[in-house]
Amino acid sequence: MALGLERVGEEVQKAISFKTGPLLGLQNVHIDTVIWTWVAMVILIGFALVMRRRLLLVPEARGAQNFLEMTWEFFSNIAGDLLGNKANLYMPIIFTIFCFVLVGNLFGLLPSVTIAGIECPGPYTRDINTTVALAVFSVVAFNAFGIINKGFFGWLAHFPGPLKELWHSIEGPAKYIMVPFMGVLFLLINSIEQVARLVSLSMRLFGNIMGKHIVMAVLYGLAVFSPIILRPVVDTVPLFVWLIGLIASIVQALIFPLLTLAYIAGAVAEHH
Amino acid sequence: MDPKLMVYLGAALSMGLGAIGPGFGLGNAVGKAFESLGRNPESAKAINSILYPALGLIEAVAIYALLVSVALIFAKG
Secondary structure (H helix, E strand, O other): OOOOOHHHHHHHHHHHOOOEEEEOOEEEEEHHHHHHHHHHHHHHHHHHHHHHHOOOOOOOOOOHHHHHHHHHHHHHHHHHHHHHHHHHHHHHHHHHHHHHHHHHHHHOOOOOEEEOOEEEOOOHHHOHHHHHHHHHHHHHHHHHHHHHHHOHHHHHOOOOOOHHHHHHHOOOOOHHHHHHHHHHHHHHHHHHHHHHHHHHHHHHHHHHHHHHHHHHHHHHHHHHOOOHHHHHHHHHHHHHHHHHHHHHHHHHHHHHHHHHHHHHHHHHOOOO | OOHHHHHHHHHHHHHHHHOHHHHHHHHHHHHHHHHHHHHOHHHHHHHHHHHHHHHHHHHHHHHHHHHHHHHHHHOOO
């Protein structure tokens, strides 16, 4: 049964591929990701420099400063709850990750553009290199903050778990067996948790954005190359997927820094 | 059975079964949110600000299943 679905396969292949080439002496670099990242950097830094001069005490409604203050307060409230007074130390990292991921995700709502003669079919957050790099940054950040605040051996001492409380809460000779056993168990769980945090942070962002991109490609392949009779139905579905993609982009941009904040708070927490 | 058949079957089963859990989870979360919103309409802002991140986190589990599916389809050899 010839369904004519070859174009769908081609569109999906185009959606998941990157333009690779040599760059600055390295082979096989995703050039479109690098170009998009530079565009995002120019936008973010330029925007920040422009906004610095025009900060108002009471921002106008529906302005950019109002939106930024809203999102800053979103993170700042949660950081204040989790971290108390030290929230402002960690806010720059959290908000920067948010801005970077948000700009990247929002690029994905545009059609495929051609910058500097190189075709860029999608945002840089659909590249697993970017998401893994951001996740590595988050994992190194919260571990580093743990080491800075508690010393290297203080941070290492968290891995086997709360051994002192366990020791004092079990009576009798059983504690000589139970406490080392629980220590080894906690060590295993905490080590796996580090890896699981890295994988889940990167895969969540990558999967959401790349999945949305693939679904859009499939719908585009079905819509444009479908018979005229089905056009009214088939042409409106991508719009809803695009809207869901917009919501998912913003939600994923909120979640990544939020989780990083939760991990930092967990690493920096004082003991009762 | 033909290995290519198994690959596509695995991809379909992965996404199909992997969407059941998050479907239940999302429905539960939003249901409780609506219920507590009905009881206390003034907590709309607080519920809103926790609901969307929670939805994103639960949704991510379905995305993991989607990743397995896509990886199965597009892996070569």
